[in-house]
Structures are given as C-alpha cells and as structure tokens.
Amino acid sequence: MVRKRYDWEGGAQLDEHSKRKHKILHEYVLQYIVVRCKHPQQPRFRFAIVDGFAGAGRYAGDTAGSPLIFVDRVKAAAEEINLARAIEGLPNIDLECHLILNDSDPTAVSLLEQNIAPLLAEVRETSKNLRIETSFLNEPFENAYPKIKKILTSAKITNALFNLDQCGHSYVDRATLKDIIQTYQSEIFYTFSIQSFLAFLSRTNPDLLLSQLAFLGLPLRDIEQLNFSMSNERWLGTAERLVFDAFQVCAPFVSPFSIHNPDGWRYWLIHFAKSYRARQVYNNVLHDNSSSQAHFGRAGLNMLSYNARHTDGHLYLFDQAGRTTAVDQLREDVPRLLTGRGHAINVLDFYESIYNLTPAHSADILSSLVGHPDLKVTTKSGGERRKSSTIKVADTISLNPQRTFHQILRPIERR
Missing domain, CATH: 3.40.50 (Rossmann fold)
Incomplete structure (x- = not known):
C-alpha cells in the first residue's frame, strides 16, 4: 500500500x-x-x-x-x-x-x-x-x-x-x-x-x-x-x-x-x-x-474466547452498557479463574494474568470482587476487604469455602 x-x-x-x-x-x-x-x-x-x-x-x-x-x-x-x-x-x-x-x-x-x-x-x-x-x-x-x-x-x-x-x-x-x-x-x-x-x-x-x-x-x-x-x-x-x-x-x-x-x-x-x-x-x-x-x-475475562457460532460475542464500545455487561461476566469469570488457580491468587498476580485479555474498566474489575457470594478479598493480616476502593495489590482473592453455583462451572474455554 x-x-x-x-x-x-x-x-x-x-x-x-x-x-x-x-x-x-x-x-x-x-x-x-x-x-x-x-x-x-x-x-x-x-x-x-x-x-x-x-x-x-x-x-x-x-x-x-x-x-x-x-x-x-x-x-x-x-x-x-x-x-x-x-x-x-x-x-x-x-x-x-x-x-x-x-x-x-x-x-x-x-x-x-x-x-x-x-x-x-x-x-x-x-x-x-x-x-x-x-x-x-x-x-x-x-x-x-x-x-x-x-x-x-x-x-x-x-x-x-x-x-x-x-x-x-x-x-x-x-x-x-x-x-x-x-x-x-x-x-x-x-x-x-x-x-x-x-x-x-x-x-x-x-x-x-x-x-x-x-x-x-x-x-x-x-x-x-x-x-x-x-x-x-x-x-x-x-x-x-x-x-x-x-x-x-x-x-x-x-x-x-x-x-x-x-x-x-x-x-x-x-x-x-x-x-x-x-x-x-x-x-x-x-x-x-x-x-x-x-x-x-466477551466483555469480561478471555475477551477473544467467544464462540462465533453462539451469541456470547457482543460489540463493546467502552460505554456504560458495555460496563454493565462486563460486571455481569466478571462476576462469573473470576470464580472460574480461581477454580483453576488453586482457589486463591494474589491481587498483583491476578492483574498480571488478566489484563492482556480484558477490555474492562479497573473499577468494574474491583467491584466484581467485593460483595460476591463466592469470593473474598483479604489483607496480609487476614482482614476482609469490604470496599473495592480499598483493595491493594498485596491482598489475596480467594474462593469462599461454601461456594454457590460456581463450584460446578468449568473454567472459561480458551481459544
């Protein structure tokens, strides 16, 4: 050209x-x-x-x-x-x-x-x-x-x-x-x-x-x-x-x-x-x-792993509608990710493993971790984070021992 x-x-x-x-x-x-x-x-x-x-x-x-x-x-x-x-x-x-x-x-x-x-x-x-x-x-x-x-x-x-x-x-x-x-x-x-x-x-x-x-x-x-x-x-x-x-x-x-x-x-x-x-x-x-x-x-994790034969791929324009979809998907995706990672992951390691394959806003990623029935975020001293804005890279994300439906879900299919 x-x-x-x-x-x-x-x-x-x-x-x-x-x-x-x-x-x-x-x-x-x-x-x-x-x-x-x-x-x-x-x-x-x-x-x-x-x-x-x-x-x-x-x-x-x-x-x-x-x-x-x-x-x-x-x-x-x-x-x-x-x-x-x-x-x-x-x-x-x-x-x-x-x-x-x-x-x-x-x-x-x-x-x-x-x-x-x-x-x-x-x-x-x-x-x-x-x-x-x-x-x-x-x-x-x-x-x-x-x-x-x-x-x-x-x-x-x-x-x-x-x-x-x-x-x-x-x-x-x-x-x-x-x-x-x-x-x-x-x-x-x-x-x-x-x-x-x-x-x-x-x-x-x-x-x-x-x-x-x-x-x-x-x-x-x-x-x-x-x-x-x-x-x-x-x-x-x-x-x-x-x-x-x-x-x-x-x-x-x-x-x-x-x-x-x-x-x-x-x-x-x-x-x-x-x-x-x-x-x-x-x-x-x-x-x-x-x-x-x-x-x-996909709007959550593994953004390129959608199946073109099905309807799980959507146009994402980084707008409010897209962010709503991202939060919904992230709340399902993160527990799946942890299931394949020994049920717990350091926040820094979490960031480094997901950011190359997500279009999501940082606030939406954090909000998907707090108040989730299957997840908890804890500090180095063992205290639990209640607000997404207080999460630090040294914290740990883990699956709750008593999980809900996520425990039977398979990890997200990778391409």
Whole structure:
C-alpha cells in the first residue's frame, strides 16, 4: 500500500479515524505522566516521547497534530501534578522530556519546526518545572530508529512513549516493535490500515488468513481488496483475533482494538506495554472516551474466547452498557479463574494474568470482587476487604469455602 501523501503546505485534512486516535492520545499522555509521578518524594521524571511519523504538526483549520498535542499534554501534566503536590505540602517534581520528532517528508519536518516553536517558547517562559528538549529527524522510520536509540542512550533515558502512526502496515517491522519494548521502559501506540495488514498476511500466511475468514466465503483476492461488508461485527471479532495473534509476541500487553467506525472497521490503534498498570490506565482512558475504539467478543475475562457460532460475542464500545455487561461476566469469570488457580491468587498476580485479555474498566474489575457470594478479598493480616476502593495489590482473592453455583462451572474455554 502506497503511503498517503499529505498536502501540508495547502492544509492537510484530518480524517475521522485520526480525530478519534488523537482524542485517546490527548487523554492518555497526561495520565501516563501522572501515574509515573506518584511517589511523593520523587524529585524528577525523565522520559522521551518519540513521534515516528510526526507530520507537520497542524492540519487544515489549525487543528493540532500529535507533536503539538504532546507538548500541550506534557505542560498540562506538569501543572496538574505540581498543583496537587503544593496542596498536599509536597515538594515540586521536575519533568524532563526529550521529544524526538521524525517524518520522511522534508516539507513536513520544516513546517513542524515552525509550528511547534511557539509552544516550546511558551513552555520555556511559563513552566519552571518542565524542560522539553527536541530532536528533529527526516528519514523513513526504520532508518531513523538506530539514530533514535543513540539519542536515548546518550541522554540516558529509559522511559519512552512511542507514537507510530503509519498509514499502511509495512513501515515498522515487528522486530522493531519488540526491540522497543525489550530495550526501554516503553509503551507504543501503533496505527495501521487493516487492508495493508491483510495484504501482508496473504503473502506471509495465506492459509491462516483464509481459515480465519472462511465465514465470508470469498477468495483471497476479494479479502485483500476488502470486497465485503466491513461493518459486519463478526468481521471485527475475527480481525481482532488476527491482529492479536500477529502482535502478541511483541509485548506482554497488547490491545487489539479497532478505531471505531460504524461504517466499517478499517484502522487499528494498538497499545503495547510491558506492565499491567499501563494497560489498566489505557482501558480506563478508552472508557472515558467511549466509542473511540471498538471490541467484539466477551466483555469480561478471555475477551477473544467467544464462540462465533453462539451469541456470547457482543460489540463493546467502552460505554456504560458495555460496563454493565462486563460486571455481569466478571462476576462469573473470576470464580472460574480461581477454580483453576488453586482457589486463591494474589491481587498483583491476578492483574498480571488478566489484563492482556480484558477490555474492562479497573473499577468494574474491583467491584466484581467485593460483595460476591463466592469470593473474598483479604489483607496480609487476614482482614476482609469490604470496599473495592480499598483493595491493594498485596491482598489475596480467594474462593469462599461454601461456594454457590460456581463450584460446578468449568473454567472459561480458551481459544
């Protein structure tokens, strides 16, 4: 697939799927920084944001692109965190951000330097606890990546957030995604066109592609060209499985959710992370921006294990209706999980085992544990938790000795 060329000088149009994606980035970047600055005595937080396909920074109508969103959100985070610290009588924290901006289009990079300059000047003048250093690169991302690594190594930065908003599928190798996750305390936002992804699979694993999409009853050529209804919910569920299977080797936590479009699911925004906490925050942000992304399958645990021949798969839009379904399923799923785990599990181990396979909000997961006839959550000292908001990672979730109907249920079927 040939990469889409933007008319940056004439005013590039921002597509609807990109608007939804930018909304998620806008919310997540602030939360990413806030979560990483929780320790009350932490003097500073050093991190990098790498925008591998940065563009010119502004679209038609003066709409901000991702590089400008990043500067704005980092500035907002510094202000929010230090205001909260001042109220609590805590010392300020200094944020040091290295912003690495790359694009293969020289015109885009030149305009980006102009568009971002006023925001950086404002940061220097008004944000005494924030320092942003910028590096501009003008190469295809795979060529730029070794230079990006050198910049991070030279600056001794290990915390990195990568935004890889490619227009096709072939501009970032899976080996590079794995290297980013393995080398740094990193997270990745990775965007691609499902058409390019299917074309890639048709070359590398056509048998898998045809078997997964057999229900369409179409030849491989029609599948490659998307000659079928993209709004078919069963298509969404199958595509999610294909995406998850292809990318789960890249990181411990991979969210395979599509950018929501009722007219057809064509673009995917994947979040890669090394820790359950990052995925937990990401799930919560998706619920705060409901209908920005879409999932088809189960709402509780083992989200991709639904049986397409039955009716246990549903469209999940991270909205209130979806959350209600999630709580109902979680209250059945968690006892089943514990039945196969020796009837008890540490909360931290529970989080690490479930978050790669659930779209649920953290509050819904916690609420499913308290007041449940078959479950109890206990502290290290043996006290029982009565409120979900008080549950800690050192607590233990266990099955009650006198269980109800869950004791006869089998574990959730895995794919």
